[in-house]
Amino acid sequence: MLLQIAEPGESKVKEACKARVVGIDLGTTNSLVAHVADASPEVISGEGGPLVPSVVNYGADGVVVVGKLAQARALDAPRDTLASVKRLIGRGLKDLQAVRGLLPYELDGDDRAVSITVAGGKKVSPVEVSAEVLKELKRRAESSLGGPIEGAVITVPAYFDDAQRQATRDAGRLAGLEVMRLLAEPTAAALAYGLDRGSTGTYAVYDLGGGTFDISILKLVNGVFEVKATGGDSALGGDDIDREIATRLVPGLEKAPKKVIGAAVAEARRAKEALTTQSETLFELAPSVSETFARRKVVTRGDLQTWAQPLLEKTGKACRRVLKDSELTREELDGVILVGGSTRSPVVREYVAELFGKTPLADLDPEQVVALGAAVQADVLASGRQDVTLLDVVPLSLGIEMMGGVVEKLIHRNTTIPAGATQTFTTYADNQTGFDIHVVQGERETADACRSLARFVLRGVPPMIAGMGRVEITFLVDADGLLKVTAKELTTGTEASVQVKPSYGLTDEQVEQMLIDSFEYAEEDLAKRNLVIERVEAERILAATRQAFATDTELLDDDVRAAGEAAMKVLETAVAGTDHLAIRHAIEGLDLATKPFAQKRMNRAIAAQFQGVALEDAARKVGI
Amino acid sequence: MASPSTSSDLFSLLGLQPSYEIDRAALEAAYHERSKEVHPDRFAQAPAAERVAALSKARALNDAYKTLRDARQRAEYLLARAGVTIGDNERLEPELLMEFLEQREELAAARQAGRSAEVESLQAAMLTRRKAILAALSGLFASGNLADAKKQLIVLRYLDRYLEECEAALED
Numbered sequence: 003m004l005l006q007i008a009e010p011g012e013s014k015v016k017e018a019c020k021a022r023v024v025g026i027d028l029g030t031t032n033s034l035v036a037h038v039a040d041a042s043p044e045v046i047s048g049e050g051g052p053l054v055p056s057v058v059n060y061g062a063d064g065v066v067v068v069g070k071l072a073q074a075r076a077l078d079a080p081r082d083t084l085a086s087v088k089r090l091i092g093r094g095l096k097d098l099q100a101v102r103g104l105l106p107y108e109l110d111g112d113d114r115a116v117s118i119t120v121a122g123g124k125k126v127s128p129v130e131v132s133a134e135v136l137k138e139l140k141r142r143a144e145s146s147l148g149g150p151i152e153g154a155v156i157t158v159p160a161y162f163d164d165a166q167r168q169a170t171r172d173a174g175r176l177a178g179l180e181v182m183r184l185l186a187e188p189t190a191a192a193l194a195y196g197l198d199r200g201s202t203g204t205y206a207v208y209d210l211g212g213g214t215f216d217i218s219i220l221k222l223v224n225g226v227f228e229v230k231a232t233g234g235d236s237a238l239g240g241d242d243i244d245r246e247i248a249t250r251l252v253p254g255l256e257k258a259p260k261k262v263i264g265a266a267v268a269e270a271r272r273a274k275e276a277l278t279t280q281s282e283t284l285f286e287l288a289p290s291v292s293e294t295f296a297r298r299k300v301v302t303r304g305d306l307q308t309w310a311q312p313l314l315e316k317t318g319k320a321c322r323r324v325l326k327d328s329e330l331t332r333e334e335l336d337g338v339i340l341v342g343g344s345t346r347s348p349v350v351r352e353y354v355a356e357l358f359g360k361t362p363l364a365d366l367d368p369e370q371v372v373a374l375g376a377a378v379q380a381d382v383l384a385s386g387r388q389d390v391t392l393l394d395v396v397p398l399s400l401g402i403e404m405m406g407g408v409v410e411k412l413i414h415r416n417t418t419i420p421a422g423a424t425q426t427f428t429t430y431a432d433n434q435t436g437f438d439i440h441v442v443q444g445e446r447e448t449a450d451a452c453r454s455l456a457r458f459v460l461r462g463v464p465p466m467i468a469g470m471g472r473v474e475i476t477f478l479v480d481a482d483g484l485l486k487v488t489a490k491e492l493t494t495g496t497e498a499s500v501q502v503k504p505s506y507g508l509t510d511e512q513v514e515q516m517l518i519d520s521f522e523y524a525e526e527d528l529a530k531r532n533l534v535i536e537r538v539e540a541e542r543i544l545a546a547t548r549q550a551f552a553t554d555t556e557l558l559d560d561d562v563r564a565a566g567e568a569a570m571k572v573l574e575t576a577v578a579g580t581d582h583l584a585i586r587h588a589i590e591g592l593d594l595a596t597k598p599f600a601q602k603r604m605n606r607a608i609a610a611q612f613q614g615v616a617l618e619d620a621a622r623k624v625g626i
Numbered sequence: 627m628a629s630p631s632t633s634s635d636l637f638s639l640l641g642l643q644p645s646y647e648i649d650r651a652a653l654e655a656a657y658h659e660r661s662k663e664v665h666p667d668r669f670a671q672a673p674a675a676e677r678v679a680a681l682s683k684a685r686a687l688n689d690a691y692k693t694l695r696d697a698r699q700r701a702e703y704l705l706a707r708a709g710v711t712i713g714d715n716e717r718l719e720p721e722l723l724m725e726f727l728e729q730r731e732e733l734a735a736a737r738q739a740g741r742s743a744e745v746e747s748l749q750a751a752m753l754t755r756r757k758a759i760l761a762a763l764s765g766l767f768a769s770g771n772l773a774d775a776k777k778q779l780i781v782l783r784y785l786d787r788y789l790e791e792c793e794a795a796l797e798d
Binding site: 182221223224225226228379382383384385386388391392393417418419420421422478480481583586587590 | 654655658661662665666667668669670671672681684685688689691692723727730731734
């Protein structure tokens, strides 16, 4: 699903013609298009079969070639022949540091997006390259269906973040497609499986493609497809295995010319694919490609297993987490569905079988099943058919940044969409008249480690003492995954207007790192979060106590004052340290020490209230 | 959690009688059936007003399901429905508070030292305790003792926060 900030009332889906809508699987390695004819989905084939390699060649003459033809030119023109751009879409240079050295072409750009220089010095973006692939699929569908395509559902990895989804949608638009919906790939696969087999039960969909990994757990019952939980890694796939094989067999490959890298990785892929049916194969990088890097070596399935193991274990970790999120054990699953070209490998199948304790299902072609499901969803949206209801989820949590940089999550990951959440926040400073709202996406506890989606300011908060101003923030996510954020000042009962400025892509945080870090730094995050929360609370209490000691001296007995001041000293020392529990204890200590005083103030405030003093004044005197 | 004053009753949204005891399978089946009727995808081609109506109905339904599915949230909702609110800063009884503070320290120490087996045993102990509280709630709701139910729910909040920390420690 797509997460983006939308102005209210913005139109999303145009009226789509019932006849010609398609589902498109825009893959890292291969892409394909499908449509629904007579209630069942079919893949649309062209010359060379249904799969279109996601490869685009830019000729010096300005001619753009897509698919198998482009692939054929890869060896002669590696810099002008772009493959696997799905790994680059919606990413900035920083996000791509890890793979950059092993890509056979040149990357430029900034932290928000990259571009690739091809023949004739022309610069193209991953969005444009993807659009070329989509145009090819559109041409195919139009010639097969005999007319213009009115709408398309394009699939994306479930774990794609906002920037990646937005970029994919842009590619669709650039290709002249009306993008009716972006659909999560594993959900699409489950849709195709469920309809094909009339299945009922709980299934895990293990989707390992060329460049992405998704794991989703769905419940299928009476035409309802409910996603229970989803997870994954949007930069992990078969490509990584290819590169691993190539670098293991060709030492120093990172320093080789781009052309040699391209040839070595292509040979590694061929070897990997050969090991699907054979137990060993010969890896050969001919001296004609490079004298320095020439290699001939036998590779066995055992080698592949060893080299792929670290990658497979990463997928295993994500699977265990998703099971936990869906409150299920592996025994409660009725089956595991394999999706993605990389799951053809017996090495992957054996790993999945062991991980889930059951033989995975692969009776629908793992490379076609996603497009088939997308076609079904396109048909649902265009025709309003009644037999399929898809309940999808938010893949990554949505929240706002609080005082101190801590994230307060309003909508948690795996919440079913459409979803809404409302939370009230109080002003932090005296006479604060504005409220900064920073919307973020991700699992980390601090805002700087999450993806920034939007920032805006709520103005017109009436000047009040800290804690009295209350702002209600509402998050609404619709069935398309579009997020709308509104803020309202509550104390005065008036609604203030907000300006939403989309800012996704502006953070220079590495997306990948962000996702991985959320697992690895959970402890550090939590400690940081606790510390910030306790410090903020401590400062607030210290300020309030000092204020009250100064104004209500007549209610303050000497011994209470002494105890209170001692407790404040303890708290100040704790705040200077980094132990959140010490701060918590000191807060409770101060609370205890000043209790008699607080009681007196409360009694007086209540008395004042009965004497007709305004409630706000009473509350202020008590320091609420 | 949704406030009962601003949205219609969560139980009736799902066609169920308000009760702490709930048949999860029946709840899920009711949710699926109603989702079929109101899901926005069904109204993708409908006039804007119908689309907006479907969207808000589906959202309310999703929220109701999420709240009622979880025992703690369901219990809190039942209290809120009866006018008993639990504030954000409800305090535990002093002796319970002390106990929790000690246990948190124990957890923090185990976590810091990377003793995951110890974290697991602390977690298991807390989960047992959680089960006991949920069982107690069942009796309290049955007898209509909302004041004591509230006390248990305050404990449950502390306990769940503790369990979250256990989870985070085990993710390391």
